[in-house]
Structure formats: structure tokens, C-alpha cells
Amino acid sequence: MTDPVHYPDATQLAVPFFIAAILAEFLWIALKKRGGRYETRDAVTSLIMGAGSVAEGLLLGFVAWALFMFLWQLTPLDMGTSVWALLACFVLDDLRYYWVHRFGHRVRWVWASHVNHHSSQHYNLTTALRQTWTGTFTFMMIVKAPMVLLGFHPALVLFCGGLNLIYQFWIHTEAVTRLPRWFEAVMNTPSHHRAHHGRNPRYLDCNYAGVFIIWDKMFGTFVPEQDHDRPDYGLVHNIATFNPLRVAFHEWAGIFKDMSQPGLTLKQRLLYAFAPPGYSHDGSRDTSAGIKAAHLARHPEDAGTPGFGG
Amino acid sequence: MPLELLLALVLGGISGIAVLLHLTGCSRQVVLTAASARAAWLRHFPGDSVITVLPAASGRAALVQTEGGPGLLWAFGADTVGRHLAVGQVRETGTGLRFDFNDFAAPGLSLPLPERERRTWLAQIATAAEAA
Numbered sequence: 001m002t003d004p005v006h007y008p009d010a011t012q013l014a015v016p017f018f019i020a021a022i023l024a025e026f027l028w029i030a031l032k033k034r035g036g037r038y039e040t041r042d043a044v045t046s047l048i049m050g051a052g053s054v055a056e057g058l059l060l061g062f063v064a065w066a067l068f069m070f071l072w073q074l075t076p077l078d079m080g081t082s083v084w085a086l087l088a089c090f091v092l093d094d095l096r097y098y099w100v101h102r103f104g105h106r107v108r109w110v111w112a113s114h115v116n117h118h119s120s121q122h123y124n125l126t127t128a129l130r131q132t133w134t135g136t137f138t139f140m141m142i143v144k145a146p147m148v149l150l151g152f153h154p155a156l157v158l159f160c161g162g163l164n165l166i167y168q169f170w171i172h173t174e175a176v177t178r179l180p181r182w183f184e185a186v187m188n189t190p191s192h193h194r195a196h197h198g199r200n201p202r203y204l205d206c207n208y209a210g211v212f213i214i215w216d217k218m219f220g221t222f223v224p225e226q227d228h229d230r231p232d233y234g235l236v237h238n239i240a241t242f243n244p245l246r247v248a249f250h251e252w253a254g255i256f257k258d259m260s261q262p263g264l265t266l267k268q269r270l271l272y273a274f275a276p277p278g279y280s281h282d283g284s285r286d287t288s289a290g291i292k293a294a295h296l297a298r299h300p301e302d303a304g305t306p307g308f309g310g
Numbered sequence: 311m312p313l314e315l316l317l318a319l320v321l322g323g324i325s326g327i328a329v330l331l332h333l334t335g336c337s338r339q340v341v342l343t344a345a346s347a348r349a350a351w352l353r354h355f356p357g358d359s360v361i362t363v364l365p366a367a368s369g370r371a372a373l374v375q376t377e378g379g380p381g382l383l384w385a386f387g388a389d390t391v392g393r394h395l396a397v398g399q400v401r402e403t404g405t406g407l408r409f410d411f412n413d414f415a416a417p418g419l420s421l422p423l424p425e426r427e428r429r430t431w432l433a434q435i436a437t438a439a440e441a442a
Contacts, residue, residue: 012311019323023330030334039388040331047324054320121389126327232353240384240391240416253414294357 005081005153010162012054018169022125028175029124035175036124041242043126048244049116050129056136064141068154077151086160089152090211093160096147097210100140102221105205110138111277112251119247121234123197128172133248164210168193188213191225198231199238201295202307204288223307236278236291339385341369347390348374351383354392364434371421373431379442380435382409384419391416397439400432407431 029035079085104114113132120127147157168188176190184191188209196207206223209216216222225231239250258272258280268281278287286294296303304310331337342350344363351360351374358376365372371384374392383392393411401408406423423431 009311012316015311015316015319015323019319019327022327026327026330037388038331038336040328040337041387042389043331043336044324044328047327051320051324054316121386234389237415238354238386238389238391240386240393240411240413240419242387243417246414246417250415257414298356 005155007155007159010159011057011165014166014169018050018125018129021170025125025173025175032175036173037122038124038126039122042120042122043124045242045244045247046120046126046130049133049247050126050131052133052244052248053129053131053135056133060136063136064144065154065158067141068144068148068157071145071148072154075149075151077149078153079151079156081153081156085152086156089147089156090160090163092147092150092152093144093157093164094209094211095215096143097161097164098208098215098219100143101208101210102219103140103143104138105208106276107274108251108255108277108279109273110140112255113138113140115235115251115277116247118197118199118235119239121238123172123174123194123231123233125169125172127197127233128169130247134252167211172197184213186212186214192216192222194231195223195225197233199234199236200229200232200307201288201292202226202229202302202305203231204236204291204307206307226306236286236288336388338388339370340388340390342366342372342383342385342390343369344372347372347383350390351376351381351392354383354390355381355394364431366421366423366431367427368422371419373434375434375438377442380438382419384421395435395439400435402428402432 025036026038029037079088100110101114104110113134116132117127117130120130144157144161148154171188171190171193173190174194178184178191179189183189188207188211192207192209192213195203203223206221207213207216208221213222239247241247241250255273259269264281271279271281276287278285278290292308296308302308340346342365344365347365348360348363351363351372352358355376358378358381361375361377363372363374369385371382374381374383378394380395381392382395383390393413393416395409399410399412403420406421406428408418408420410418
């Protein structure tokens with residue numbers, strides 16, 4: 001029997017909008033001489049990562065779909081497909097996104113998939129499309145399972161996930177400085193997300209929100225962008241390649257290399273895969289906590305300010 | 311959306327944007343000076359104490375001496391990347407120096423350097439590595 005519930009693939013339908021918006025942002029920057037910068041190879045790498053991510057969805061999307069349909073058969077609940085169901089699903093999915101994103105920065109196995117999104121030293125609309133090719137292998141689709149069990153149809157859950165990603169596209173820009181206070185208070189904005197992409201110690205592990213910034217405020221991870229400490233984009237240890245294959249797989253290669261070192265205990269090997277990024281068995285690397293502590297040792301005046309316990 | 315249309319949009323979009331960016335000068339590489347290389351190094355490694363910076367005459371890279379040992383900073387599009395250097399990561403080639411970092415995220419760098427500059431760099435790398 002075919003399932004009657006069907007929603008369009010919002011992300012694919014948005015491709016023409018993505019291209020038009022990138023051109024508009026580029027023209028804006030060129031005309032105004034402010035609001036960001038573009039670099040050819042960086043932008044092309046980001047766009048290829050975006051195309052690869054769509055391809056990965058087409059090739060491996062069936063894994064998540066099969067899991068969700070299995071759960072859908074189990075649940076006795078059905079929230080239907082009304083506008084209210086869609087709205088509830090969208091908000092719940094955004095909460096789901098917050099936690100998946102937080103895991104993506106705090107668990108190296110998930111970071112290995114997400115790191116490529118942060119690997120550009122630029123911040124423009126092409127950066128938004130620098131998406132993972134390996135999301136399926138993180139098994140983070142499991143975090144959507146409760147939504148299906150609550151009675152939201154898998155097609156609705158995936159549709160809301162697509163809308164969430166589309167919302168996040170436009171916040172990857174320096175062309176928009178600040179929006180009205182009420183909007184900044186509730187919604188994720190370019191300003192909040194610029195902070196998230198900052199490699200400055202202040203901004204490490206903050207602003208995980210997708211659409212609603214309220215989740216960060218609720219769970220204590222909100223750091224407002226500071227005018228005196230502009231976000232410096234990229235990774236703590238920036239990658240030195242525009243090769244999409246290296247961009248997509250470098251952290252996975254790093255995990256494998258670290259786990260296969262001789263002389264480690266089983267616990268140490270597992271920690272290289274699942275501890276926060278920066279873990280090392282001999283203390284030779286820094287996690288975000290260590291980086292913040294080292295910064296405060298150099299700049300004690302920052303203690304108690306946003307991002308440093310303030 | 312039909313797959314053919316999606317493919318055409320993606321391929322056309324990427325190609326068009328690449329051509330536009332290239333033709334408008336967005337492919338220019340950064341040129342390093344001693345001052346800009348020092349600032350860039352401290353951006354990558356804020357905890358380091360930089361002793362000296364020796365930019366290549368081409369401006370494509372700079373050899374950075376820190377209290378922890380030598381490091382290489384090089385142009386990466388409009389930006390820079392840096393790596394600390396360990397013993398065995400640099401070798402001489404016919405046209406310059408070859409750096410291999412044993413890092414999947416940083417494939418090796420072949421840096422063209424004239425003979426005289428090459429000698430200076432190799433000597434400084436050896437001295438800095440010994441001092442560290």
C-alpha cells in the first residue's frame with residue numbers, strides 16, 4: 001500500500017533561490033565594498049560540498065526513511081497533517097536540531113561530519129551550502145525518532161527538517177548586521193550565527209540554534225556577537241585544502257589515525273572517537289575548554305564577559 | 311524536481327558563480343609580508359611567542375621562528391594556513407622546498423624558492439629545530 005502523505009523536497013526546490021541569493025549577496029558586496037568577501041576556490045568548494053550533500057541524501061536517504069517508516073508502523077499516535085501539526089513539528093524539529101548540532105560540536109564522531117561546515121575561513125552564503133557528505137554515518141537520525149513515535153509522519157518530519165535548513169541559509173552573511181531587537185531575541189539571525197562560526201575562544205561552542213535562538217538561551221549556550229571581538233571564521237586548526245574529498249573526510253581520517261595509534265587502551269581509543277574534539281590521551285591537544293582557559297590566562301580581563309562565564 | 315533539471319541547475323550554478331568570481335578578481339592570492347605573516351601566525355596560534363619571521367621573496371609563504379620551534383605559514387587563497395614544522399617534514403627539491411605534514415587536512419606544499427633563499431630557509435629551520 002502506498003502512503004498518501006507526501007511533501008516536496010524543500011531543499012531541492014530552493015536551489016534556484018540559493019543561486020540567486022548568492023549572486024545578489026556578491027553584487028551587494030561588490031557595490032557597497034562591505035558586508036563580506038568571496039574567494040573563488042573557497043566558494044566553489046562550498047558549492048561542491050552542497051551538491052555532494054544533496055547527492056548523499058539521494059543515495060543514502062533511504063536509511064533514515066526506512067527507520068522512520070518502521071517506527072511509524074509501531075506508533076499508535078497520529079498528529080495528522082494540519083497546519084497546527086506542521087507548526088508543532090517545525091518547533092519540535094528545531095529543538096531536535098539544537099541538540100543534534102550541540103552533539104555535532106561536543107562529540108568528535110558527530111563533529112567529523114559537521115566540521116566541514118566550519119572549515120571555510122569565509123562567511124558568506126556559499127558557506128551555508130558547505131554541508132556534510134557523511135551525516136548518515138553519525139546515526140543522528142535517531143534523534144528524530146521520538147518525533148515519529150509522537151505521531152508526526154516521517155514525511156512531515158523530513159519536510160520540517162528541510163525548511164529548517166532553508167531558514168539557516170540566509171543567516172550565513174555579513175551583509176546583514178543587526179535586525180530589530182525583538183527578532184534578535186527570538187530568532188536565529190546572521191549576528192548570532194556569525195558568533196557560532198567564530199573560532200575566537202569566546203565563541204567556541206555557542207549558538208547552536210537552527211531557527212529559534214531561544215534554545216541557546218534556555219540551555220545556557222547563548223553568546224551575543226561582540227562588536228569589540230569580531231568573529232574570526234574557520235577552525236581552531238584551519239585545514240589547508242580546497243579538495244572536497246579532503247574537506248569531507250579529513251576528520252574521519254583523523255579519528256582513524258588517532259584510534260589506531262599503538263599502545264592505547266580501549267577506553268582511550270573510544271575517547272578519540274566520542275570525546276569532545278581536541279581530546280588527546282597525553283594532553284597534547286586542547287579542547288574548547290582548554291582553549292578558553294588558555295585565552296583567559298593571556299587575557300584575564302575577559303573573565304566574566306560573554307563566552308567566558310559572563 | 312526532475313533529476314535532470316536539478317543537475318543542470320547545480321552544474322550551471324557552480325560553473326557560473328566560479329567564472330563570475332574569477333573574472334572579478336576573487337582568485338587573487340594573499341601576498342605575505344613580515345608584518346602580515348606575524349599577525350596571521352598569531353591568529354592561527356595565539357599562544358605562540360614569535361621570534362622572527364622570514365617571508366619568501368614571492369610572498370607566497372613565510373618561515374616563522376617561535377619559541378616552540380619553526381613553523382610554516384603559507385597563502386591559502388585570500389587567507390593563510392600555518393603548521394608547526396617537525397624534523398623530517400621538509401626536503402629540498404630541484405626548484406625549492408617540499409613540505410609534508412603527514413596530515414590529511416594539509417596535503418604537502420611545494421614551495422618554489424631560488425637557490426640562495428632555499429639555503430637560508432634550510433639553515434634557519436635546522437637552527438630553530440635544534441634550539442627548540
